[in-house]
Amino acid sequence: MAKPPTIRIFGTGAHAPSRVLTNAELSAKIETSDEWIVTRSGIRERRVAGPEEGTSDMAAAAARAALADAGVAPSEIDLLILATITPDLSMPASACSVQHKLGLSPTTACFDISAACSGFVYGLDTAAAMLQSGRYKRALLIGSEKLSTIIDWSDRTTCVLFGDGAAAFVLGASDEPDDTAGLIDIKLGAYGDSLDLLYIPKGGSTHPPTAESIAAGDHFIKMKGKELFKLAVRAMAESARDILAKNGLTPDDISLIIPHQANLRIIEAVAKLLQIPLERFFVNVDRYGNTSAASIPIAIDEARRSGRIRSGDVTLLVAFGAGLTYGSALLRW
Structure with missing residues (x-):
């Protein structure tokens, strides 16, 4: 049996909302302090997306950065996997919205994967298997979350911990049979x-x-x-x-x-x-x-x-x- 091809990362990209929410700002709204938050979590600030910026918007921005880093055109992508627990809508998959925003081909396979904070690693295994099958050539794997929408901002035990953001990989099988990277x-x-x-x-x-x-x-x-x-x-x-x-x-x-x-x-x-x-x-x-x-x-x-x-x-x-x-x-x- 032939050895399956090595799956390479050809480019990466990330996107963070411009709004920075500091511990000091949170301390003015709820009963907490910078010292309390840092001691228990190490967190000093987080990014929070505005109402006009959804999970798919952040995902598309990160994907564009990854495509540019890889030197890969959107037309070359035939698989898109979005890891998220905060999709734009419960149906359809937000990956389809990202496909549209990036102008990918309608022949691109698109779906969301939900494994919470392990989602990107689960997505990496899924993308690798699909690429190794030979049925797909180039994949976009994206992790994107707008956790600010599922947080109780009056609960100091959870609201201080989470933030919004996105990042993406461009993946593909190596063209070199003995490639170790x-x-x-x-x-x-x-x-x-x-x-x-x-x-x-x-x-x-x-x-x-x-x-x-x-x-x-x-x-x-x-x-x-x-x-x-x-x-x-x-x-x-x-x-x-x-x-x-x-x-x-x-x-x-x-x-x-x-x-x-x-x-x-x-x-x-x-x-x-x-x-x-x-x-x-x-x-x-x-x-x-x-x-x-x-x-x-x-x-x-x-x-x-x-x-x-x-x-x-x-x-x-x-x-x-x-x-x-x-x-x-x-x-x-």
């Missing part, structure tokens, strides 16, 4: 018995919206922070160890770890468990907060453009999200 491996999983650690209580088919549920704020994110922290740290550390062992690698072989940017304390705990210095983790949660499926690709784009990722480097991605989903990936640049 690109996706090395991916590991995915989920703890489906932990649904209530991070969820939105009402709004789905089992609990459709009612006037009472909307008034009660049951359509906003709810979180059990302490329990979520413990399981997230365990899932990320175990997933990282497993994918390294499977590929015969040690932490010393990894140039940079790019974790989901949910909370600095989680990242610190994972670093301690893996016995890897925090300096080898890329961290930008202080400036963006938790942007869910956009978190890892925003960090990758920043790391590339700041020189933290260089040709030949091996990076480890590791994520967790509501579900409780988790995933890790190894990339060689």
